[in-house]
Amino acid sequence: MAESCAASGGGPGRRAGCREIGAWADDLLRVAEIEDYPFAFNGLQVDGRRPVARIGAATDACLATIDLAAEAGCDLLMVHHGLFWGGARPLVGPSYERFRRLFESGMGLYSAHLPLDAHPQIGNNILLAAELRVADTEPFGCFxxxxxxxxxxxxxxxxxxxxxxxxxxxxxxxxxIAGGPESVSRLAIVTGGAGSMIEAAAMAGADTFLTGEGNHHTYHEAMELGINVIYAGHYGTETLGIRTLVKRAAEHFGAEHTFFDVPTGL
Structure with a gap:
């Protein structure tokens, strides 16, 4: 499913390229300051061939979102989960197809993982907290x-x-996992796959912890620590940040923007 919005900023004149928009996003998200997984490769992962008039947003860089963005005429696709999670590997099979379709379309691809989760204004965590009506938020957790x-x-x-x-x-x-009280007063949130942070949430005084997913053993961990855990889906907890980043980029550079919703159910 795609949700489109027309340009609301910028104006006539030269359009920015993928590298310029990527550099702007790097600065906004403080990409150079945020440690991440070795193959996250936050930033512009694939350069584009043309000035950017339409920016696509998606949670995952996969064949489905790349094809949707190319069919919609996007010049740049910005995602939360990029192309290189498996590390260096031969470009065969689906890996080859992802790059082939990007190159043939001329579309660039930008990815932001932990820098987008942690951002204090447009990050996945702070935006999800706002949607869940969490008050008096403050930073939590170390990863x-x-x-x-x-x-x-x-x-x-x-x-x-x-x-x-x-x-x-x-x-x-x-x-x-109803390991804590039925009346909830203090909620900790880490989007994505943060089931390993249940103990940290309990030690921080949370009676409930919300994340996307966790391992089997976390049921017993939550019950024994006396804390509620809500697994709301890895995908479902990580759409707000990329949508907001792309909206802000489109407004800044005078482009149109479209969100491509390809839920995994996980």
Missing amino acids: KGNDGIGVIGAVDTSLGELAARAEVVCGRTPIV
């Missing part, structure tokens, strides 16, 4: 040396109501 990778704040609701709200926002029925 790969990055302090404040998530957020923690106050809520006043029941566990059932919070899970229902998460379902609406994230688009998937969440898995709920």
